[in-house]
Amino acid sequence: MCGIVGYIGHEDAKEILLKGLEKLEYRGYDSAGIAVNNGNGVHYFKEKGRIADLREAIDNEVEATAGIGHTRWATHGVPNRINAHPHQSASCRFTLVHNGVIENYEMLKRSFLETVELKSETDTEVIVQMVEYFVNNGDTVEDSFRKTLKELKGSYALALLDNEDKDRIYVAKNKSPLLVGVGDNFNVVASDAMAMLQVTDQYIELMDKEMVIVTRDSVIIKNLDGAEIIRNSFTCELDASEIEKGTYPHFMLKEIDEQPFVIRKIIQRYQDEQGALKLDEDIRGAMQDPDRIYIVACGTSYHAGLVGKQFIETLAKIPVEVHVASEFSYNMPLLTGKPLFIFISQSGETADSRAVLVKIKALGHPAITITNVPGSTLSREADYTLHLHAGPEIAVASTKAYTAQMAVLAILAVDTARTKGIELDFDPIRELSIVANAMEVLCDQKEEMNQIAREYLATTRNCFFIGRGIDFYVGLEGALKLKEISYIQAEGFAGGELKHGTIALIEEGTPVIAIATQEQVNLGIRGNVKEVDARGANSCIISMKGLESAGDRFVIPAVHELMTPLVSVIPLQLIAYYAALHRDCDVDKPRNLAKSVTVE
Numbered sequence: 001m002c003g004i005v006g007y008i009g010h011e012d013a014k015e016i017l018l019k020g021l022e023k024l025e026y027r028g029y030d031s032a033g034i035a036v037n038n039g040n041g042v043h044y045f046k047e048k049g050r051i052a053d054l055r056e057a058i059d060n061e062v063e064a065t066a067g068i069g070h071t072r073w074a075t076h077g078v079p080n081r082i083n084a085h086p087h088q089s090a091s092c093r094f095t096l097v098h099n100g101v102i103e104n105y106e107m108l109k110r111s112f113l114e115t116v117e118l119k120s121e122t123d124t125e126v127i128v129q130m131v132e133y134f135v136n137n138g139d140t141v142e143d144s145f146r147k148t149l150k151e152l153k154g155s156y157a158l159a160l161l162d163n164e165d166k167d168r169i170y171v172a173k174n175k176s177p178l179l180v181g182v183g184d185n186f187n188v189v190a191s192d193a194m195a196m197l198q199v200t201d202q203y204i205e206l207m208d209k210e211m212v213i214v215t216r217d218s219v220i221i222k223n224l225d226g227a228e229i230i231r232n233s234f235t236c237e238l239d240a241s242e243i244e245k246g247t248y249p250h251f252m253l254k255e256i257d258e259q260p261f262v263i264r265k266i267i268q269r270y271q272d273e274q275g276a277l278k279l280d281e282d283i284r285g286a287m288q289d290p291d292r293i294y295i296v297a298c299g300t301s302y303h304a305g306l307v308g309k310q311f312i313e314t315l316a317k318i319p320v321e322v323h324v325a326s327e328f329s330y331n332m333p334l335l336t337g338k339p340l341f342i343f344i345s346q347s348g349e350t351a352d353s354r355a356v357l358v359k360i361k362a363l364g365h366p367a368i369t370i371t372n373v374p375g376s377t378l379s380r381e382a383d384y385t386l387h388l389h390a391g392p393e394i395a396v397a398s399t400k401a402y403t404a405q406m407a408v409l410a411i412l413a414v415d416t417a418r419t420k421g422i423e424l425d426f427d428p429i430r431e432l433s434i435v436a437n438a439m440e441v442l443c444d445q446k447e448e449m450n451q452i453a454r455e456y457l458a459t460t461r462n463c464f465f466i467g468r469g470i471d472f473y474v475g476l477e478g479a480l481k482l483k484e485i486s487y488i489q490a491e492g493f494a495g496g497e498l499k500h501g502t503i504a505l506i507e508e509g510t511p512v513i514a515i516a517t518q519e520q521v522n523l524g525i526r527g528n529v530k531e532v533d534a535r536g537a538n539s540c541i542i543s544m545k546g547l548e549s550a551g552d553r554f555v556i557p558a559v560h561e562l563m564t565p566l567v568s569v570i571p572l573q574l575i576a577y578y579a580a581l582h583r584d585c586d587v588d589k590p591r592n593l594a595k596s597v598t599v600e
């Protein structure tokens, strides 16, 4: 979602800001802007559309060594130039960019800004007008900023310029992510470290309800009572090459191909020198205690959670419930006496999941976050973190994080079972190695997937995915992948459930992709395929070696029956990818979507 960058140093700020914004493009946005401060006032440029459009709009004559930038994913007000950030106060003295949602902006408008004519439909503009309101009433800029922050309800990451002071950027955060990067004679601000890795790998974490005054050679962090806070920087371990596409046409394809490597890395990271599973002792302890585990997640991570439930219940014998975070936060189920929460989130910043985490922490329940970003909000705020080690995932459609989530959940389930003394005939390291090899075989069969996409999906309006048991969960993920990047209406169903309503939608030629990797339900799912075929469907069975039948469209290599989701999803990811290409869609940046969903 929205992304923020800021720079104050001695170089021309425009190019550094634009490059930073380009690195944030993957988060999803529909307009972008920058503002620079050069002592002759603040100059801002903003445009609807891509950063490339913004580049065109910039006056290169304007030179400045301080500035802020923003990519906007519209929440309040349509995506247009007026609603794009930066926003300015009435006198144009203050200029601001904001990520998040101010819940009480209507009330603030009525209380403080009755006489001010607002130019945009955004909640953001209220913030910058309030800073000016307090300054007009005699407060210093710092006090005005602080007073404004104290009035805000909701989430924000903010960067503010004052055209009477080219030597400072005022910064603050609450719930939305923001980091300050430290350099030699310059400092930067960024929603995530990737944006400014071009200039520094040293970052300072900011906590909620802190404000920061950033100058060329200092970073002063304060709480909202004005007390100074000292915090060291950390080195961001990201390698800049990990966030480049290299020779790939799209990040999604690169990330699909990285999956065998990620699984091998997980094996390495969760195994000690003697070959035993290696897990934080505190996590081990936490997993021994609960009478029920509640997995909370959104989208693809939720689908990984469904598979995780199978792992934990089958192997560690602990009952598990899996919940969509956005529902859980206002419709909390009756909890058992000793619950343990597991949050699954690639980004670690998903606001819906965080809202649940805040609630259950207030109730005193323990939480583990499984994430790809260990320093993220969900990671910091949970008691324990399990790292996915998948490397940065840039494409909006999640692929390698999904398979990494399932791999880590399998390791967690087995480790818990072993610690409980449960004897298992399942070696996760061996099974994951087989998975990695199978993934490699599948990644080499792209032309076959391209052919399936062309044949079944190039012109269709809709598509159904069916499966039984664990295959049903993979069907849900296959449908999500397809709809989010190709815009084909796609749904996943439990095979046996079709006849209770959905089969009414099957027409001549409707594509139905069936996943058949489970011996126990192999006959059942094939029966469901016959039912849809009898009504004219264009069915495509993806089965597993050993369970295949004549006429199956594609057969994946054999893996342990619990591990099949990590492998059967690869053809579905590739089919979605090629379907999107055949339909001329923007694979890495699908419309209306954001990578990191930081609003509820």
Ligand code: M6R
Pocket: 298, 299, 300, 301, 302, 344, 345, 346, 347, 348, 349, 350, 353, 396, 397, 398, 399, 480, 481, 484, 595, 596, 597
């Ligand atoms: O970062 P998270 O895993 O918390 O994100 C959750 C969902 O927003 C995410 O999985 C989304 O569904 C993806 N675009 C799916 O490809």
